[in-house]
Amino acid sequence: MYRIISLFLVVTLFHASQVFAATELLNVSYDPTRELYQDYNKAFARHWKQKTGQDVTVKQSHGGSGKQARAVIDGLDADVVTLALAYDVDEIHNKAKLIPKDWQKRLPKNSSPYSSTIVFLVRKGNPKQIRDWNDLVRPGVSVITPNPKTSGGARWNYLAAWAYALKQKGGNEASAREFVGKLFRNVPVLDSGARGATTTFVQRGQGDVLIAWENEAFLAVNELGKDRFEIVVPSLSILAEPPVALVDRVVDRKGTRAVAQEYLKYLYSQEGQEIAAQNYYRPSDRKVAAKYAKLFPKLRLVTVDQTFGGWTRAQKTHFADGGTFDQIYRPGR
Amino acid sequence: MARSLKKSHAAGWGNLPGFAPTMGYTLLCLLVVVLVPLSTLFFKAATLTWDEFVGAVAAPRVLASYRVTFGAALLAALTNAFFGVIVAWALVRYRFPGRRILDALVDLPFALPTAVAGITLAGIFASNGWLGNVLEPLGIKVAFTPVGIWLAMVFIGLPFVVRTVQPVLEEFDREVEEAAACLGGNRWQIFTRVVFPLMFPAVLTGFTLAFARAVGEYGSIVFIAGNMPMVSEITPLLIITKLEQYDYAGATAVAVVMLLVSFMLLLVLNLLQKWSRRYAEQ
Numbered sequence: 001m002y003r004i005i006s007l008f009l010v011v012t013l014f015h016a017s018q019v020f021a022a023t024e025l026l027n028v029s030y031d032p033t034r035e036l037y038q039d040y041n042k043a044f045a046r047h048w049k050q051k052t053g054q055d056v057t058v059k060q061s062h063g064g065s066g067k068q069a070r071a072v073i074d075g076l077d078a079d080v081v082t083l084a085l086a087y088d089v090d091e092i093h094n095k096a097k098l099i100p101k102d103w104q105k106r107l108p109k110n111s112s113p114y115s116s117t118i119v120f121l122v123r124k125g126n127p128k129q130i131r132d133w134n135d136l137v138r139p140g141v142s143v144i145t146p147n148p149k150t151s152g153g154a155r156w157n158y159l160a161a162w163a164y165a166l167k168q169k170g171g172n173e174a175s176a177r178e179f180v181g182k183l184f185r186n187v188p189v190l191d192s193g194a195r196g197a198t199t200t201f202v203q204r205g206q207g208d209v210l211i212a213w214e215n216e217a218f219l220a221v222n223e224l225g226k227d228r229f230e231i232v233v234p235s236l237s238i239l240a241e242p243p244v245a246l247v248d249r250v251v252d253r254k255g256t257r258a259v260a261q262e263y264l265k266y267l268y269s270q271e272g273q274e275i276a277a278q279n280y281y282r283p284s285d286r287k288v289a290a291k292y293a294k295l296f297p298k299l300r301l302v303t304v305d306q307t308f309g310g311w312t313r314a315q316k317t318h319f320a321d322g323g324t325f326d327q328i329y330r331p332g333r
Numbered sequence: 334m335a336r337s338l339k340k341s342h343a344a345g346w347g348n349l350p351g352f353a354p355t356m357g358y359t360l361l362c363l364l365v366v367v368l369v370p371l372s373t374l375f376f377k378a379a380t381l382t383w384d385e386f387v388g389a390v391a392a393p394r395v396l397a398s399y400r401v402t403f404g405a406a407l408l409a410a411l412t413n414a415f416f417g418v419i420v421a422w423a424l425v426r427y428r429f430p431g432r433r434i435l436d437a438l439v440d441l442p443f444a445l446p447t448a449v450a451g452i453t454l455a456g457i458f459a460s461n462g463w464l465g466n467v468l469e470p471l472g473i474k475v476a477f478t479p480v481g482i483w484l485a486m487v488f489i490g491l492p493f494v495v496r497t498v499q500p501v502l503e504e505f506d507r508e509v510e511e512a513a514a515c516l517g518g519n520r521w522q523i524f525t526r527v528v529f530p531l532m533f534p535a536v537l538t539g540f541t542l543a544f545a546r547a548v549g550e551y552g553s554i555v556f557i558a559g560n561m562p563m564v565s566e567i568t569p570l571l572i573i574t575k576l577e578q579y580d581y582a583g584a585t586a587v588a589v590v591m592l593l594v595s596f597m598l599l600l601v602l603n604l605l606q607k608w609s610r611r612y613a614e615q
Contacts, residue, residue: 066577073579091579147560149574189477190560192570199452205461206477320578321392330394330563 023259025058028078030065030152030242031195032216036279037082043271044263056259064193065152072098072247079251079260082244084152086110086304087311089245098249112241113267114281117301118160120232121201121210121217128208132234133164136209137182144207145187146197148319153194155319157211160238162318163302167236181328202229213240214296215280239301374592377585389575389583390590398568401479403594405567406547409486414540416487417494418532424495425502439495442488450488451556454481458557477559482567485554486547493546494539501535534610541602548595 027037041058048056061068061076065084072078073096083089086104093099104111122130128141136143146154158180165171165179189206191197194216201210202220209232212220217231244264251257266272273288282296283289289296308314318324378386389395424436442450458465458475465476475481505528513523551569558565568591575584 064577066579070576070579095579147574150570150577188559190562192555192560192573196556200455204455204459204476206459315578321389321575321580321583326394326562 023054023056023256025056025079025256025260025263026061026077027058027080027082027263028061028068028072028076029082030068030084031062031193032153032213032219033082033242034060034062035219036215036276036281039275039279040267040272043275044266047266047269047271048259048262051262054259058263064150066150072096077250077254078247079254079256080244080246080264082242084242085155085311086241086243087315088152089243090312092245092247098247099245100248103245104243106246107244107264108268109284110241111243111245112284113244113264113272114242114276114283116214116240116242116281117237117299118156118211118234118240119214119217119237120234121212121220122208122230122232124228124230126230126232130209130232133161133179133183133236136161136186136211137179139186141186141209142188142207143183143186143209143211144189144191144197144201145184145211146194147190147192148325150192151194151197153213153216154197155314156213156238156240158318158325159304159308159314160234160236161211163238163307164234164236166307167300167302177324177328180324184329214282218280233297233299236300236302238307239303241303371592374585374589377582378589380582381586385582386586389580389586394562394566395568395571395587397563398566398571399590399594401482401565402548402568402591403598405479405482405486406544409483409490409547410540410544412483412487413490413494413543414536417491417539417543418498418536420491421495421498421502425499439492441492442490443492447489447550447552448556451485451553454485454488454553455557458484476557477561477565479558479565481557481559482554482565485557486550489550489553490543490547493542494536497535497539497542498532501532505531530612534606537602537606537609541599541606544602545595545599548591 027041029037037058037060041060044058045056048054061071061078063071065088069081069083069088069092072081072092081089081092089099089103093101093103107113109115120130120136122128128138129135130141135141145157148154148158161180161183162176165176166173168175189197189200191200194213197210198212198216198220200206202224210217210220214231221229221231244267246257246260246264248257251260267276268285270285270288273283273285274291277283277288277292277295280295283292304311304314308317316323381389420439424432424439455462455476457463458468458481460466460469460474460476462476468475473480475484509527509531510523513527518526549569551567551573554567555570558567558570560566560570568587572584572587572591575581575587
């Protein structure tokens with residue numbers, strides 16, 4: 001009898017703890033933000049506790065940006081998504097209507113609390129003397145970049161190279177096309193994701209230069225040794241704006257709208273911005289940016305909206321089946 | 334014995350105790366786990382018009398990937414059939430120290446996450462890897478070429494042949510071999526005329542399984558293939574590529590083609606197997 005009572009107690013207590021359990025959020029993100037959100041989630045939990053007295057735990061899910069968006073479309077209960085490109089969030093609206101069409105206007109800076117850019121990682125001493133994009137098309141230079149058709153990061157790489165060619169004297173669509181085609185003929189391995197490409201360059205010793213997210217390049221240098229790699233900043237690159245968005249249909253069902261909203265808003269706060277900078281994302285807040293100015297070299301940055309007419313158009317022209325990438329990149333022919 | 338059992342349930346299910354529930358359960362399982370998910374593939378692909386379907390499954394890049402995938406899978410299955418038989422033979426016929434450990438090692442590719450296998454293989458065979466820096470000066474490039482695809486497929490397929498051939502060899506009647514020897518056959522003759530025909534159906538089964546596994550393999554291959562369009566792209570990668578563009582219908586169209594081709598190849602192999610079994614029984 002005693003046993004039954006204690007069992008009963010355990011069961012009710014368990015249920016009770018579920019009812020009064022701390023709020024839980026799920027942040028569905030892409031690969032290179034793992035370290036950033038580990039830090040940010042701790043800070044946010046502290047902030048929310050101070051503000052409301054409530055405990056909140058944030059679960060993280062990481063993977064390729066497109067794969068993550070697909071999981072959300074197929075029903076993964078993400079309260080917020082923090083992905084690599086606006087296109088992936090757009091598709092969550094298009095395919096599943098979980099998010100309203102104007103999602104990108106709901107938060108400052110195109111819903112991108114931090115930005116990044118595309119830089120080069122070269123081997124120590126820069127043996128091939130790589131300074132800018134035009135060094136990547138030289139014969140004999142081997143370039144590592146992932147496949148733009150499977151990797152969000154690689155799409156930024158491709159567009160950055162395209163923009164560089166476009167902004168040269170006498171640059172136009174045709175010359176950009178030729179330039180990017182030449183560049184990709186120097187690519188010996190097309191990994192399916194950004195982390196895979198980093199591994200190929202860093203661990204497998206393939207290639208002379210890796211085109212990478214700035215934060216990924218910093219991470220590779222700091223984690224794997226300053227004596228082995230150097231970061232090269234090109235004269236022009238692209239302003240990569242990884243967007244964040246609230247998944248309306250999910251937070252309304254789970255009743256987590258308030259906390260999820262605050263989770264995204266707090267990314268723009270002084271603390272959120274500092275954490276982003278410490279994880280090598282360029283902060284959007286002026287003051288914090290000034291504080292970390294030494295970390296991030298100044299360079300000319302173009303945007304997808306101005307140069308390519310937005311992500312949906314860029315995706316359609318360049319990366320869809322039969323698009324420019326398929327036309328210019330056909331080794332074995 | 335098998336024949337008489339067959340006759341008895343042809344006469345009426347009631348003769349076999351438990352037949353109805355087990356058969357029902359089998360059908361239900363197959364329906365829920367295999368047939369329903371696969372049929373949705375066809376439904377999804379059916380949302381395309383015929384032209385769109387052909388455009389998706391017969392683009393030059395996709396055709397090249399079929400060649401790479403099925404070609405490498407066939408070569409890998411052949412390799413496995415050959416070496417798998419040798420491994421099974423050694424494990425069954427000889428007693429040597431460490432045999433049990435080797436026997437256990439055979440299953441490793443079953444249990445190992447394939448991505449780990451791929452990363453490891455790529456690490457070993459890359460130009461700065463243990464084997465890569467020996468092979469590359471000789472002009473043999475393995476990592477980031479179709480050879481790497483073949484290698485990864487061999488790795489993941491090996492246990493299938495070993496594990497199908499092993500029991501047949503274990504139950505093999507030594508007296509048959511002894512009789513052949515008494516009749517004056519030399520070892521080669523005994524192997525080719527007596528032993529091999531008897532284990533051939535099992536080898537064929539192993540070959541089929543290894544082939545099917547290799548065709549569907551993704552995780553280990555993407556890390557070592559180099560994924561160059563028209564050269565070393567496998568079909569599963571192109572399916573992922575299409576999914577990455579939210580082209581669900583196009584992805585399923587390619588998947589349907591893969592499914593049909595594999596199914597047809599497996600059917601042919603099964604018929605071959607049936608025929609060889611009858612041949613072996615004679």
